[in-house]
Amino acid sequence: MSLSSKRLHEEKVFKDPVHRYxxxxxxxxxxxxxTKEFQRLRRVRQLGTTSMTFHGAEHSRFSHSLGVYEITRRMINVFAGRDHWNEEDRLLVLSAALLHDVGHGPFSHSxxxxxxxxxxxxxxQIILGETEVNAVLRQVDPQFPQAVADVIAKKSSNKLMTSMISSQIDADRMDYLLxxxxxxxxxxxxxxxxxxxxVMRPECDQVVVKASGMHAVEDYIMSRYQMYWQVYFHPVTRSSEVILSKILWRVRKLQEKGYKFRQPPRHFASLFTNELSLDDYLRLDETVMYFYFQAWQDEEDPILRDLCTRFLNRRLFQYIEFQPEKREEDWQKLQQLFMEMGVDPDYYLVQDSSSDLPYDVYRPGAGERVPIQLLMPxxxxxxxxxESxxxxxxxxxxxxxxxxxxPKDTLxxxxxxxAREExxxxxxRG
Incomplete structure (x- = not known):
């Protein structure tokens, strides 16, 4: 029997703090x-270094992926029997929802x-390659892995399914915000x-929302806006991300120079030679990264040693508001002064910017995201x-x-x- 119609003898449930079950x-x-590829997501945190700021933010991409699946499953229950919804697409969109983040690496964006x-x-690559995920998907149909990959990559001809997990109001965003x-x-x-x-309804090309639910959608949009500026772009979190990025940059530079590590970065070897295989990539998770950070505290290189110690012990960089186009002269002077003090500005003087577009109206040909549509009476x-x-x-x-x-303490x-006083x-000065 194909997996397309096979059901478990009894329903399985995961107890979840957000969706209850x-x-x-x-x-x-x-x-x-x-599958081992999906279970690996237990070892990749959803919010990277955010726990440096909000100590409870230790949840994983595993739990988020389950949450996106659950919201999609509930959407399907609402869509059942309505025009524009094909029940034969149910397993395809559920699989795409579950697997949409399976390729995330440790501390993803850094x-x-x-x-x-x-x-x-x-x-x-995980969905289409020689993986346990692919082997399971092929039990539905040999073409099923490609169909799942196309939905996630927004290349599917079925735009409704794509919008369910990737749009301006989708299962992915709704789960990660909550x-x-x-x-x-x-x-x-x-x-x-x-x-x-x-109040969600299926249309040919996207999920729409009944006009009577507009105020709930307004609340969702504003929640997203607030989360980005109060949580995701929090300057303390960004400081930890800056140090993390500089650790990885330093390791890369040292490797290029032939530096002899006390703890060689073996898990990174194929990254340095641009020969990263799928198996190598899947071996990388945050537990592996922390092992290296711990070991590199004992390296002879003072920059790598210091950055790892800072990251592990939360000795983060200080920050100030700094508009680069208005303070170019200050930027050049600071780089010079840091070098005079013996503090490498490439690692210890970092400009960073955060930007967000909370909601965009579609303008044909400009590449913007498809807007949220209200279904009027x-x-x-x-x-x-x-309307809003x-x-x-x-x-x-x-x-x-x-x-x-x-690093205020170093100065x-x-x-x-x-040089220090200047x-x-x-x-x-601000």
């Missing part, structure tokens, strides 16, 4: 959860920036998920910001925050008094 009845989903990897590309708010302990990430699910569709004054006020408005990070201990004067 996550329900699994399909044998396919149960087998996918049990890792990707330094080593030029792409978790979406790796997700595709889950991240729960684990960070903040209140502004919450919104009425049950209400939104009740007469059956017509209206773009959300045309709240959403209109933030539509298409990108906000960017600029910071400069530096305080520096013996070069003149650097502190510039840094505290």
């Amino acid at each position: 996550i329900h699994v009845r399909d044998t396919l989903i149960w087998l996918l959860i049990g 890792f990707e920036k330094v080593f030029h990897t792409d978790h979406e590309w790796w997700t595709r 889950r991240d708010a729960y684990y960070t302990g903040v209140s502004y990430g919450h919104f009425d998920l049950e209400r939104i699910l009740r 007469d059956g017509s569709l209206r773009e959300l910001s045309q 004054n709240v959403v209109e006020a933030i539509s298409g408005k990108k906000r960017t925050d600029y910071k400069l990070y530096y 305080s201990a520096c013996g070069q008094r003149v 650097a502190v004067r510039i840094l505290t």
Whole structure:
């Protein structure tokens, strides 16, 4: 019997703090959860270094992926029997929801920036390569892995399924907002998920929302806005990410120079030669990374040793507001002063920016995301910001925050008094 129709003898449930229970009845989903590639997500945290700021944020991409599956399953229950929904697509979209993050690596975005990897590309390799995930998916149909990969990559001809897990109001965003708010302990990430699910409707190209549910969607949009600026872009979290990125950069540079590590970065070897295989990638998780950070505290290289010690013991960089286009002269002067003090500005003087576009109205040909559509009582569709004054006020408005990070404790201990005092004067001038 094909896995497309096979059900478990009894429904399995996962107790979940966000959704109360996550329900699994399909044998396919149960087998996918049990694959080693999916279980690896237990060792990759959802929020990377955010626990440095919000100590409860230790949850994993495993629990998030289950949550996205559960919200998608509930969407399908609402869509059942309605026009534009094909019940034969149920397992396909459930599989895509479950596996959408399976390619994430340790400390995803910092890792990707330094080593030029792409978790979406790796997700595709896991689904289509010689993996346990692929072997399970092929039990449905030999073409099923490709269909799942296409939904996740937004290449599927079925745009409705894509919008269920990747749009401006989708199962992915709804789960991570609620889950991240729960684990960070903040209140502004919450919104009425049950209400939104009740008013969602399937259309040919995307999920739409009944006009009567507009206020619940407004709440969702504002929750997302607040979470980005209060949690995801928190400057303390960004400081820890800066140090993490600099650790990885330092290791890469030392390897290129032929430095002899006391603890050689064997798990990174194929990364340095641009020959990273799928098996090598899947061996990388955050437990492996922490092992190296712990060991590299004893390296002879003072920069690597210091950065690892800072990261592990939360001795983070200080930060100030710093608009680069307005303070170019200060930037050049600070780099010079840091070198005079014997503090390498490549690692200890870092400009960083965070930006977000909370909601965008689609403009044909410009590549923007498809907007949220409201289903009006007469059956017509209206773009959300045309009906909501709240959403209109933030539509298409990108906000960017600029910071400069530096080690205040290192400057305080520096013996070069003149250079130190001049650097502190510039840094505290604002």
